[in-house]
Amino acid sequence: MASFESIGFIANITYKQNFVILSVDEYHNGYKKSDGTSVDDKYVTYKVLFKEYFKKYISTHFSEGMLVKVKGEVLPYAIEHGKPVDGITLIGETCNLFSYPRSGARQEKKMMKESQIHGNGVPDLDAYNEPDF
Numbered sequence: 001m002a003s004f005e006s007i008g009f010i011a012n013i014t015y016k017q018n019f020v021i022l023s024v025d026e027y028h029n030g031y032k033k034s035d036g037t038s039v040d041d042k043y044v045t046y047k048v049l050f051k052e053y054f055k056k057y058i059s060t061h062f063s064e065g066m067l068v069k070v071k072g073e074v075l076p077y078a079i080e081h082g083k084p085v086d087g088i089t090l091i092g093e094t095c096n097l098f099s100y101p102r103s104g105a106r107q108e109k110k111m112m113k114e115s116q117i118h119g120n121g122v123p124d125l126d127a128y129n130e131p132d133f
Helices: 052-061 105-117 125-129
Strands: 002-015 019-028 042-051 067-075 078-080 083-085 089-097
Touching: 002 042, 002 052, 019 052, 019 067, 042 052, 042 067, 052 089
Parallel strands: 042 089
Antiparallel strands: 002 019, 002 067, 019 042, 067 089, 078 083
16 A cells, blocks of 8 residues: 655545545645746645544644644545545545744754753752752
């Protein structure tokens, strides 16, 4: 089976009797082709099906607009009105909140360097336990 992973914003949550449909908008950066034409930024929407036992988890922890990381399985067919049709089906296996990425690698290195500057000295517990008055 093929698997997929997507990081995006929840656009819509639809609760059905036997499953939950989670619509996730994933952002794709634009780029320039080798011939000079540019392709604009775009959002790709994935509709991920979660089984019935995910209803309570999704309804209590997630809402529209949240940034999430969704992992799941890709089936090589789609079912529409009970009949198989051309397409794919995305079956969700996990859905977790995702943290916003930092602005860049420089900021990440700066944060690491600042956190390592402070010494690993031994605290003065006697001074800590003295009365403040």
